[in-house]
Each structure stands twice: as C-alpha cells, then as structure tokens.
Amino acid sequence: MLALVKTAPGPGLSLHTVPDPEVGINDVLIRVRKTGLCGTDLHIESWDPWAARTINPPLVVGHEFVGEVVETGSNVYDFTPGDVVSGEGHVTCGLCRHCMAGRRHLCAHTVGLGVGRDGAFAEYVVLPMTNVWSHWPGVDEDVAAIFDPFGNAVHTALSFSVLGEDVLVVGAGPIGLMAAAVARHAGARFVVVSEPNPVRRELALRMGATHVVDPTARTLRDVQAELGMVEGFDVVLEMSGNAGALRDALGNMAHGGGMAILGIPNDEIPIDVSQVVFNQLTLRGIYGREMYETWYKMSVMLRSGLDIRPAITHRFSYRDHEAAFATARSGESGKGLMDWMD
Numbered sequence: 001m002l003a004l005v006k007t008a009p010g011p012g013l014s015l016h017t018v019p020d021p022e023v024g025i026n027d028v029l030i031r032v033r034k035t036g037l038c039g040t041d042l043h044i045e046s047w048d049p050w051a052a053r054t055i056n057p058p059l060v061v062g063h064e065f066v067g068e069v070v071e072t073g074s075n076v077y078d079f080t081p082g083d084v085v086s087g088e089g090h091v092t093c094g095l096c097r098h099c100m101a102g103r104r105h106l107c108a109h110t111v112g113l114g115v116g117r118d119g120a121f122a123e124y125v126v127l128p129m130t131n132v133w134s135h136w137p138g139v140d141e142d143v144a145a146i147f148d149p150f151g152n153a154v155h156t157a158l159s160f161s162v163l164g165e166d167v168l169v170v171g172a173g174p175i176g177l178m179a180a181a182v183a184r185h186a187g188a189r190f191v192v193v194s195e196p197n198p199v200r201r202e203l204a205l206r207m208g209a210t211h212v213v214d215p216t217a218r219t220l221r222d223v224q225a226e227l228g229m230v231e232g233f234d235v236v237l238e239m240s241g242n243a244g245a246l247r248d249a250l251g252n253m254a255h256g257g258g259m260a261i262l263g264i265p266n267d268e269i270p271i272d273v274s275q276v277v278f279n280q281l282t283l284r285g286i287y288g289r290e291m292y293e294t295w296y297k298m299s300v301m302l303r304s305g306l307d308i309r310p311a312i313t314h315r316f317s318y319r320d321h322e323a324a325f326a327t328a329r330s331g332e333s334g335k336g337l338m339d340w341m342d
C-alpha cells in the first residue's frame with residue numbers, strides 16, 4: 001500500500017509503498033478514505049525535540065481518519081466489511097486499573113496511532129476492534145474524518161457545565177474553533193474567543209462565537225466591561241498552549257470557575273496559585289477523548305444540529321501532502337483534509 005512515512009530521524013515525510021498492515025484476531029482493517037492533519041503530524045514532519053524524543057522511524061504517520069472496514073480478525077463480530085468507521089487514536093493497555101474500570105482515557109500506557117504505532121496516512125490502517133467507532137449511515141465523511149480532534153473539543157468543552165455560563169475559548173486553532181461551536185450548542189450565554197490570527201477570528205464567528213478578541217490589541221478586562229460582565233468568565237477552555245494567554249485567562253475568571261486545559265505548552269507556565277485558592281477555581285487537564293462517552297456526545301450533537309463544517313477550510317489529495325502540510329503550518333487555515341481515494 002501507499003503510505004506517508006517518516007523513514008529516518010530528521011525532517012520530512014515521503015510517500016512510499018510499504019507492506020499492508022497485518023490483521024490480528026482482534027483487529028479491524030480499514031481502507032482509509034479521508035484524513036485530517038493535526039499539529040502532531042507537523043511536529044513529526046519537522047522533527048522537533050518532542051518528535052526526536054518520541055518517534056521511532058520507520059513510522060506511518062497520521063491519526064485522524066474515516067474509512068471503510070475491509071477485513072476483520074476471527075474474534076471480531078461487531079464490525080462488517082462496508083461499515084464506515086473512524087478510529088480512536090489512543091490505543092490503551094486494557095489491563096490497568098483505569099482500563100479495567102472503563103476509564104480508558106486515563107490509561108497510563110496509551111500508545112498513539114501514527115505516533116507509537118503505524119498510523120492512518122495510508123491506504124490501509126489496522127486498529128484493535130475496541131478502538132473502532134461505527135458511524136451512522138449517511139454521515140458527512142469530511143466531518144467523520146476529524147472525529148479525533150472534534151472529540152478533543154467536545155471533551156474539553158463539556159468538562160464544566162456551560163449552560164447559561166460565560167465561556168472564554170483561548171486559541172482558535174481547529175480545536176478551539178470546534179469547542180466554540182460546542183459551547184454555543186450546549187447553551188452558553190457568551191462564547192468569547194481570544195485569538196491573535198484574524199483569519200481564525202473570522203472562522204470563530206462562523207463557528208458560532210458570540211464575540212472574538214485580538215489579545216494583542218485588547219484586554220479581557222475591556223471585553224468583560226463591554227459585555228456587561230461583572231464577575232469574570234465561568235468557564236475557560238485553554239486551547240492555545242500559550243503561557244501569557246493562560247495566565248491572563250486565569251486572572252479573568254469568576255469565583256468558582258473552571259478552566260479545562262487542552263493546549264500543550266512548550267515550557268513550564270508559572271501561575272499565581274493564590275488566584276486559584278482565593279477564587280476557588282478548578283483547573284482540569286484534558287488529554288484525548290473519553291472512550292466512548294465523548295464519541296457518543298459527538299454523534300448526537302451532530303445529529304441534533306451542531307455544525308462543525310466551517311472549521312474545515314482546505315482539502316487536498318494525499319499526493320499533495322507537501323501543500324497540505326504547508327497550509328496547516330501557515331496558520332491561515334482551519335482544518336485541512338487529505339483524500340486517500342483520489
């Protein structure tokens with residue numbers, strides 16, 4: 001099969017013919033149709049310090065996908081060739097305390113698709129059946145291709161109750177954009193999105209943000225005053241990984257507020273812990289998605305009117321992967337897809 005491969009340590013990715021993945025007795029073999037490009041793929045492509053520490057080439061990259069089941073192992077009864085599916089990219093151990101208790105998102109032995117095992121930027125991908133999610137008939141395949149990051153957005157946005165609350169989304173990358181839409185769908189009053197990039201602020205408005213702010217031009221204090229807010233944001237969704245932005249958000253929260261932190265900072269972030277204490281804040285780290293409560297919520301929200309399609313701004317053939325990566329890296333985009341059937 002054709003696959004986008006990191007062949008050796010160092011920058012770059014290239015298309016190669018590699019052996020088809022082997023299908024174990026508990027596995028599902030999937031013909032990949034569309035894939036989404038994620039920041040993780042960019043880190044692996046550019047071979048930054050995280051990638052150099054984490055990745056063992058050769059590796060097929062990519063983890064956001066939709067495809068069709070083509071073969072199943074002899075233990076697999078719940079999937080049939082022809083099913084349209086996506087994959088939960090965190091392959092958990094199944095044996096630890098949390099896995100055994102059904103809290104697989106808390107597994108400490110998670111292996112990432114396209115990170116610790118061969119991924120989905122390929123004609124075929126194999127996953128254990130417990131990592132495969134069946135879509136409903138007629139699902140929009142562009143949307144199905146990005147269930148993984150959409151799940152990050154949903155898991156983060158639903159970490160604290162947002163009904164009637166004032167929500168601040170920090171960072172309007174693809175995940176922040178989708179989180180803004182989810183917060184609005186889930187009944188937030190104000191959904192303020194803070195983002196320095198004007199292209200992304202515009203996208204945030206299309207996704208349902210009630211207000212956008214350029215943090216280089218205006219303070220959150222001013223925004224609060226303009227909206228008539230007196231006690232601060234009830235819920236903050238930190239999706240930038242930016243130190244100053246996180247600290248700024250922390251200082252603009254209502255007493256008793258909650259901050260769900262998805263953004264991955266490059267360095268340590270000093271914070272004023274007395275703000276957390278006196279304002280009785282809850283900070284919650286978010287990694288991945290809940291298996292499979294988040295996937296259930298994604299599906300029902302999409303089927304009851306939530307629209308995340310404006311977050312998808314670019315579509316490429318897998319052959320144009322270099323252009324796809326360059327566009328994602330530029331920041332002048334929402335989510336980019338690659339089509340593997342072209």
Ligand code: NAD
Pocket residue numbers: 038039152170171172173174175176194195196197200215239240241242244245261262263264265286287288
């Ligand atoms: P992204 O890099 O496309 O988006 C981050 C956005 O933050 C950018 O649009 C950037 O302009 C904006 N930003 C930068 N400085 C800012 C500031 N001072 N104030 C407000 N916004 C600012 O990333 P993404 O794909 O949308 O992912 C969001 C974050 O979540 C990233 O940090 C990513 O590494 C992380 N992530 C975490 C998980 C997880 O499971 N925890 C999964 C996927 C991604």
Ligand code: ZN
Pocket residue numbers: 092093094095096097098099100107108109
């Ligand atoms: Zn486990």
